[in-house]
Amino acid sequence: xxxxxxxxxxxxxxxxxxxxxxxxxxxxxxxxxxxxxxxxxxxxxxxxxxxxxxxxxxxxxxxxxxxxxxxxxxxxxxxxxxxxxxxxxxxxxxxxxxxxxxxxxxxxxxxxxxxxxxxxxxxxxxxxxxxxxxxxxxxxxxxxxxxxxxxxxxxxxxxxxxxxxxxxxxxxxxxxxxxxxxxxxxxxxxxxxxxxxxxxxxxxxxxxxxxxxxxxxxxxxxxxxxxxxxxxxxxxxxxxxxxxxxxxxxxxxxxxxxxxxxxxxxxxxxxxxxxxxxxxxxxxxxxxxxxxxxxxxxxxxxxxxxxxxxxxxxxxxxxxxxxxxxxxxxxxxxxxxxxxxxxxxxxxxxxxxxxxxxxxxxxxxxxxxxxxxxxxxxxxxxxxxxxxxxxxxxxxxxxxxxxxxxxxxxxxxxxxxxxxxxxx
Amino acid sequence: xxxxxxxxxxxxxxxxxxxxxxxxxxxxxxxxxxxxxxxxxxxxxxxxxxxxxxxxxxxxxxxxxxxxxxxxxxxxxxxxxxxxxxxxxxxxxxxxxxxxxxxxxxxxxxxxxxxxxxxxxxxxxxxxxxxxxxxxxxxxxxxxxxxxxxxxxxxxxxxxxxxxxxxxxxxxxxxxxxxxxxxxxxxxxxxxxxxxxxxxxxxxxxxxxxxxxxxxxxxxxxxxxxxxxxxxxxxxxxxxxxxxxxxxxxxxxxxxxxxxxxxxxxxxxxxxxxxxxxxxxxxxxxxxxxxxxxxxxxxxxxxxxxxxxxxxxxxxxxxxxxxxxxxxxxxxxxxxxxxxxxxxxxxxxxxxxxxxxxxxxxxxxxxxxxxxxxxxxxxxxxxxxxxxxxxxxxxxxxxxxxxxxxxxxxxxxxxxxxxxxxxxxxxxxxxxxxxxxxxxxxxxxxxxxxxxxxxxxxxxxxxxxxxxxxxxxxxxxxxxxxxxxxxxxxxxxx
Ligand SMILES: Cc1ncc(COP(=O)(O)O)c(C=O)c1O
Numbered sequence: 001x002x003x004x005x006x007x008x009x010x011x012x013x014x015x016x017x018x019x020x021x022x023x024x025x026x027x028x029x030x031x032x033x034x035x036x037x038x039x040x041x042x043x044x045x046x047x048x049x050x051x052x053x054x055x056x057x058x059x060x061x062x063x064x065x066x067x068x069x070x071x072x073x074x075x076x077x078x079x080x081x082x083x084x085x086x087x088x089x090x091x092x093x094x095x096x097x098x099x100x101x102x103x104x105x106x107x108x109x110x111x112x113x114x115x116x117x118x119x120x121x122x123x124x125x126x127x128x129x130x131x132x133x134x135x136x137x138x139x140x141x142x143x144x145x146x147x148x149x150x151x152x153x154x155x156x157x158x159x160x161x162x163x164x165x166x167x168x169x170x171x172x173x174x175x176x177x178x179x180x181x182x183x184x185x186x187x188x189x190x191x192x193x194x195x196x197x198x199x200x201x202x203x204x205x206x207x208x209x210x211x212x213x214x215x216x217x218x219x220x221x222x223x224x225x226x227x228x229x230x231x232x233x234x235x236x237x238x239x240x241x242x243x244x245x246x247x248x249x250x251x252x253x254x255x256x257x258x259x260x261x262x263x264x265x266x267x268x269x270x271x272x273x274x275x276x277x278x279x280x281x282x283x284x285x286x287x288x289x290x291x292x293x294x295x296x297x298x299x300x301x302x303x304x305x306x307x308x309x310x311x312x313x314x315x316x317x318x319x320x321x322x323x324x325x326x327x328x329x330x331x332x333x334x335x336x337x338x339x340x341x342x343x344x345x346x347x348x349x350x351x352x353x354x355x356x357x358x359x360x361x362x363x364x365x366x367x368x369x370x371x372x373x374x375x376x377x378x379x380x381x382x383x384x385x386x387x388x389x390x391x392x393x394x395x396x397x398x399x400x401x402x403x404x405x406x407x408x409x410x411x412x413x414x415x416x417x418x419x420x421x422x423x424x
Numbered sequence: 425x426x427x428x429x430x431x432x433x434x435x436x437x438x439x440x441x442x443x444x445x446x447x448x449x450x451x452x453x454x455x456x457x458x459x460x461x462x463x464x465x466x467x468x469x470x471x472x473x474x475x476x477x478x479x480x481x482x483x484x485x486x487x488x489x490x491x492x493x494x495x496x497x498x499x500x501x502x503x504x505x506x507x508x509x510x511x512x513x514x515x516x517x518x519x520x521x522x523x524x525x526x527x528x529x530x531x532x533x534x535x536x537x538x539x540x541x542x543x544x545x546x547x548x549x550x551x552x553x554x555x556x557x558x559x560x561x562x563x564x565x566x567x568x569x570x571x572x573x574x575x576x577x578x579x580x581x582x583x584x585x586x587x588x589x590x591x592x593x594x595x596x597x598x599x600x601x602x603x604x605x606x607x608x609x610x611x612x613x614x615x616x617x618x619x620x621x622x623x624x625x626x627x628x629x630x631x632x633x634x635x636x637x638x639x640x641x642x643x644x645x646x647x648x649x650x651x652x653x654x655x656x657x658x659x660x661x662x663x664x665x666x667x668x669x670x671x672x673x674x675x676x677x678x679x680x681x682x683x684x685x686x687x688x689x690x691x692x693x694x695x696x697x698x699x700x701x702x703x704x705x706x707x708x709x710x711x712x713x714x715x716x717x718x719x720x721x722x723x724x725x726x727x728x729x730x731x732x733x734x735x736x737x738x739x740x741x742x743x744x745x746x747x748x749x750x751x752x753x754x755x756x757x758x759x760x761x762x763x764x765x766x767x768x769x770x771x772x773x774x775x776x777x778x779x780x781x782x783x784x785x786x787x788x789x790x791x792x793x794x795x796x797x798x799x800x801x802x803x804x805x806x807x808x809x810x811x812x813x814x815x816x817x818x819x820x821x822x823x824x825x826x827x828x829x830x831x832x833x834x835x836x837x838x839x840x841x842x843x844x845x846x847x848x849x850x851x852x853x854x855x856x857x858x859x860x861x862x863x864x865x866x867x868x869x870x871x872x873x874x875x876x877x878x879x880x881x882x883x884x885x886x887x888x889x890x891x892x893x894x895x896x897x898x899x900x901x902x903x904x905x906x907x908x909x910x911x912x913x914x915x916x917x918x
Contacts, residue, residue, distance in 0.1 A: 001791060001792075001795045001867055002791070004795055004798050004799065005794045005795055005798050006798070007794075010787040010788075010790075010791060011521055011787070013677065013787060013790045013791060013794060014514075014690075014787070014790060016658070016811045016815075017658055017689070017690055018660060018663070019693060020663055020694075020695070021662065021663060021690050021695040022690055023563070023688065023689060023690050023691045023694065024690065026779050026780060026783075027560055027561060027779030027780070027782060027783065028560050028779060029557055029560060029561075029774060029777075029778055029779035030775075030778055030779070031778040031779075031781075032775070032776055032777050032778035032780075032781040033652075033775045033776060033778070035500050035522045035776075037775075038522055038775050038776060039522065039525060039528060039529070040777065042526040042529045042531075042532055042550075042768065042772070043531070044546075045531065045532075045545075045546030045547075045550060046529045046530060046531020046532050046550055047531055047546065048531070048545045048546040048549075049531040049532070049534075049535045049539075049543060049544050049545065049546040049547050049698055050534075050535060050536075050539050050543035050544070051530040051531045051533075051535060052530055052534050055536060055539065057536045057538050057539060060759065061536055061537055061538070061760075063536070066482075067454065069487065069490055069491060070452070071528070072491065072499075073490075073491070073494045073495075074703055074713070075587060076494075076495070076498045077503050077504070077505030077506070077571070078498035078499065078502075078503045078505070078506070079494075079503075079687040079713065079714055080503070080505075080519065080524075080713055080714075081504035081505045081509075081516075081518075081519050081711050081712070082501045082502060082503040082504070082509075082570065082712065082713075082714045083509065083511055083514055083516060083712045083843075084712070084713070084714065084715040085714060085715070086691075087502075087834070087835075087838065087843060087844055087849075088900070088903040088905070089502075089835065089838055089895050089898045089900050089903060090500075090501065090502040090838050090843060090895075090898060090903070091501055091502065091714075092497070092500035092501070092899065092900050093497040093499065093500040093501035094497075094500045094501055094714035094715070096440075096442070096497050096500070097494070097497055097714075098714075099442070099914075099915075099916070100442060100443050100444075100846065100916070102645025102914055103444065103915040103916040104426040104482065104483070105440075106915045107479050107480060107482050108479060108482075109453055112915070113914050113915065114914075114915070116715065117716070118760065119573065119717075119763075120571035120572065120759060121437040121759070122756075122758055122759035123572065123576070123757070123758055127834060129859075137874050141909070148759070150756060150759035151756055151759060152758065153756045153759075154755070154756050154757060154758060154759060156755050157583070157733075157754065157755030157756055157757055158615070160617075160755070161583070161586070161615070161616050161617030162615070162617065163617070171474045175563050204473075205470055205474045205620050210528065210609050210914060232476075232479075233479075234466040234470070234475050234476060235474060235475065235476065236473070236474055236475055236476045237476060243668040248730030252535055254533040254765070255533075255534055255535060255536045255537070256527075256532070256533055256534075256535070256764050256765040257532075257535040257536075257537055257544065257547045257760070257761065257763065257764040257765075258537035258729055258759070258760025258761050258762070258764055259572065259717075259758075259760060259761070259762055259763040259764050259766075260572070260716075260717035260719075260763040260764075260765050260766055262796040262833045272912065278715065279912070279914050280914065281908040281909070281912045281913055281914050282908065282913040282914075283903060283904045283905065283907045283908035283913075284903075284904050284907065285900045285901040285902060285903050285904065286893075286901040286902040286903075286904070287761050287901050288898065289901075291900045291903045291904075292903075293903045293905050294905075295905070295908040295912055295914070296909055296912055297909075298909075300607075301575070301607035301608050301610075301611035302606075302607040302608075302849075303607070304607070304611075305607050305611060305620075306610035306611055306613065306614040306620045307610040307614075307796070308607070308614075310611065310615070311576075311578065311579060311608045311611035311612040311614075311615050312520040312573070312575055312576075313573065313574065313575045313607075313608050313642065313717050314574060314575070314703075314705065314712075314715065314716045314717070315572035315573075315716040315717075316715075316716045317712075317713050317714040317716045317717075318711070318714060318715075318716065318717060319713075319716070319717055321713070321714065325490065325494060325913065327483065328443055328453070328483050328485060328490045328493070328494075329453045329454050329487070329490055329717065330452075330453075330454045331447075331451070331452050331454065331482060331483045331484045332452075332455065332478050332479055332482040332483065332484050333450075333452050333454075333478075333484070334453075334456070335479065335482070336478065336479075337454075337456055338454075338456060339466075339727050340463065340464070341456060341459055341463075341467060342849050343464050343466060343470075344459055344461050344462065344463050344464040345461055346458075347461075347464045347469055347780060349460035360469060360470045360474060362470070362473055378540075382540075382543075387536070387540075387543070390538050401826035409456060409457075412460065413460040413461055416461075416760075421685050423804070
């Protein structure tokens with residue numbers, strides 16, 4: 001090969017680089033290792049992390065059973081090692097699966113259009129807000145204070161440079177639901193979007209209909225966020241929203257210390273040209289057979305450059321495929337039964353503890369520990385090999401006595417009994 | 425089929441309907457253990473108005489239906505596992521399976537991001553070690569692993585520049601971007617609140633220092649440059665470019681999408697780059713998965729470190745902690761700590777190669793690109809006659825005169841059993857064929873690919889219409905993309 005090129009060594013190939021920019025040392029990275037050594041390294045480090053031991057953490061990342069089918073499918077090289085399906089004739093597998101994904105997300109959320117995925121929910125939230133800005137020609141955003149704190153932080157980062165003032169509206173100290181009186185006083189003729197999460201960060205289901213009525217009355221769009229997708233098996237879909245942005249981590253995606261997950265944005269038909277990210281559409285091939293391809297690319301950065309709806313390029317396709325397989329495995333009946341199990345478990349533990357809020361909750365709730373020391377309680381649980389709930393003081397100074405506890409189908413009754421005993 | 429087609433045969437592929445079409449009422453593929461607590465009626469617990477009935481038209485299929493469905497779909501895809509995937513700028517190298525095994529180790533796959541630091545030390549160590557390796561490779565001083573992909577890293581990087589300039593009293597107004605840049609660069613600058621000013625490349629396809637000198641004024645925050653650029657050419661005057669910017673108080677951003685040409689050979693930190701992103705899903709072999717997930721770490725020089733988003737790893741005694749107390753940090757760009765599972769895969773790749781192995785991979789990538797260039801040069805017009813690094817870019821000038829363009833050639837390549845190169849990018853080349861073979865291809869596969877492109881050049885001379893109607897051998901013939909956009913159907917409906 002060197003002869004064909006006409007050079008005598010590999011180094012000759014980079015000899016044209018100016019001497020001043022060449023790196024002449026050896027990279028300070030240890031010599032290459034074998035498979036066995038690499039696995040051993042990660043196994044040993046893994047042992048110092050809590051993995052599958054009992055845990056009551058939720059707060060945007062949920063521990064659900066992952067059907068074996070999911071990794072079986074996504075490990076197929078044809079899915080794992082293919083690129084974005086720009087060449088439709090040799091990517092019909094990926095394109096068809098994304099079309100099914102988009103369709104199922106529409107069925108779940110009650111929206112008309114869903115994109116092929118976003119990085120995660122936290123980045124989908126500002127993208128949804130920017131969609132609303134473009135669609136309404138207005139510039140400010142109202143976000144409920146019981147939306148996931150880290151989603152709000154990311155929203156703040158994006159908003160700062162968009163000339164998009166973000167204001168928070170309160171939650172009701174009694175119910176834990178968004179305070180619509182506060183919302184009503186803050187809505188103005190410049191409000192592009194009202195952002196509400198349901199179930200909210202405290203696990204409580206919100207009144208989406210009323211929020212929509214309030215927002216629409218002032219000409220704003222309603223953006224509904226979700227972080228626990230399993231809730232959609234039994235909780236009414238946010239049909240009255242204009243845009244839905246959410247997280248599919250619950251659909252067979254391992255917690256993985258926080259990622260990779262898969263976010264989505266779905267919306268009403270009228271907003272289709274404002275949606276960021278990739279969309280797959282149905283069409284025909286030259287012989288008249290059904291085929292799929294990426295579509296409406298004129299919204300995207302590779303065509304529109306600085307005028308694009310977003311800079312997103314790589315998304316979370318393989319993770320979205322995990323969610324697609326999960327939805328296929330559980331299906332109509334399974335998702336409902338799974339959601340009911342989650343609800344039942346949370347109700348079981350919920351009945352044994354004092355609650356901070358009164359609103360109806362799905363699989364998470366805020367326990368009120370009163371004067372007791374949350375950290376001490378969690379240490380007592382840790383000694384029993386149980387990871388306790390999330391102390392809320394970190395995000396809400398006024399909820400110092402609050403602990404957010406999550407139960408899923410993987411939570412065992414005996415562990416809940418221990419938690420009840422330690423925390424009661 | 426033409427005699428030139430060596431890699432594939434036409435083979436029957438199975439048809440498969442959509443999941444919704446193969447559903448039938450009552451079928452299910454799931455299993456759940458019996459509830460160990462009393463079952464609760466959702467209407468009673470949540471209120472009737474808050475619950476839903478069954479999800480209309482949601483799939484009802486068996487376990488066997490599921491595996492057959494997705495397996496059949498998978499056979500309609502091309503993949504690295506099937507052969508060379510020469511998408512320029514995308515670095516489609518082999519995805520080692522050890523990476524997958526490492527990411528699925530229980531202690532890597534199951535940690536919750538909010539579990540106590542004391543129960544997450546292994547995960548934090550993985551991140552710290554990856555940060556150390558990326559600093560060493562780039563010659564930069566500090567890294568954030570938070571961004572989820574390249575474009576997301578660009579966004580974080582430009583925010584850092586803005587925060588730094590703001591701390592000096594003026595965030596400035598403009599970002600300069602060469603006309604050869606990827607679309608994410610201008611889209612990012614816009615999202616970060618900057619105006620975009622395009623900079624024309626010179627006759628050698630590089631940033632023109634004269635033009636740059638004139639363009640840089642007190643309104644310019646930074647130049648976003650890709651190096652090697654999207655022509656696969658190393659920016660010869662990169663150190664001067666950095667100096668021109670720095671002299672005017674502006675910074676140099678580097679899009680690191682093409683780091684596969686530099687690892688172990690040249691470090692951006694040594695040629696004046698202030699901030700850059702890496703694509704772990706390109707250079708560091710994590711799989712593209714049909715479009716993602718990726719990871720886009722951002723590496724910076726000391727002056728920008730205080731602005732990196734919180735939280736950051738901090739060593740306290742012999743333990744890692746997450747440090748949120750960073751008063752100058754730009755806001756979070758993502759919840760939690762980044763695409764951790766992708767970070768595990770990238771570190772596994774770095775460990776498997778070691779420092780010398782990484783450099784060897786770079787040189788092999790450059791070797792493969794130059795070999796293809798040499799074999800194809802007589803048949804296709806090289807766009808710029810400059811030394812190629814890890815990719816080479818041709819134009820369709822010769823074939824265009826005969827009536828076929830880069831898009832037609834790409835579709836015909838499919839019949840030969842190859843995924844096309846990147847088509848019509850960079851924009852500064854008319855009818856670009858952008859070819860990046862990567863280091864993981866053997867001479868055998870490279871030759872098959874070169875033979876295919878040469879054979880297509882000959883076909884264009886003999887029967888251009890046949891080439892324009894391709895692909896001829898795929899399950900799905902040429903797809904009507906224009907029709908799809910005219911009246912978008914983006915979901916299945918009964
Ligand atoms: C030169 C260049 N810059 C930026 C990007 C964007 O990276 P990502 O797709 O990871 O967001 C790409 C990806 O194709 C690229 O080739």
